[in-house]
Amino acid sequence: MAANRVSLGRGTQGQASGGSKRPEPFRVLTRTRRGIARIRPIGDVDIGTVERIREQIEQCTAAGAKRVVLDLRGATFLDSTGLDLVLEADANSRADGWQFGLTGGPTRLQRVFDLTGCRARLPFLTAAQLAALLDAPDDAA
Numbered sequence: 001m002a003a004n005r006v007s008l009g010r011g012t013q014g015q016a017s018g019g020s021k022r023p024e025p026f027r028v029l030t031r032t033r034r035g036i037a038r039i040r041p042i043g044d045v046d047i048g049t050v051e052r053i054r055e056q057i058e059q060c061t062a063a064g065a066k067r068v069v070l071d072l073r074g075a076t077f078l079d080s081t082g083l084d085l086v087l088e089a090d091a092n093s094r095a096d097g098w099q100f101g102l103t104g105g106p107t108r109l110q111r112v113f114d115l116t117g118c119r120a121r122l123p124f125l126t127a128a129q130l131a132a133l134l135d136a137p138d139d140a141a
Contacts, residue, residue, distance in 0.1 A: 026052070037060035061092075069125060075109055103127060104124055
């Protein structure tokens with residue numbers, strides 16, 4: 001259902017006038033390196049897609065990832081279910097002994113974390129910090 005939605009204010013590629021460009025289909029890219037899983041949703045993170053991200057987080061931690069980074073740079077929208085997923089992952093990481101981090105997305109996504117007061121309590125990483133983690137020697141990660 002999310003693929004049929006057209007909104008100019010959310011960064012999708014659709015056009016309200018019925019133009020030829022359509023939003024790209026949602027997908028989740030996952031890469032694990034040195035025990036660090038980077039999960040990168042591309043498209044809207046909402047009630048229709050959040051379960052696919054949750055499944056990736058669960059698969060990565062079940063496979064032994066010691067750290068999971070949710071990279072939101074490719075996300076175009078984040079609704080309350082997306083925010084709930086982030087808070088759930090953060091809580092689960094502390095309860096289950098793995099580390100969680102976030103790489104911030106576009107300004108409109110970051111605003112969700114600001115308006116809800118969550119930004120200060122979540123472990124945000126810069127792109128440079130993420131790159132350093134992924135490129136760190138095995139004993140430093």
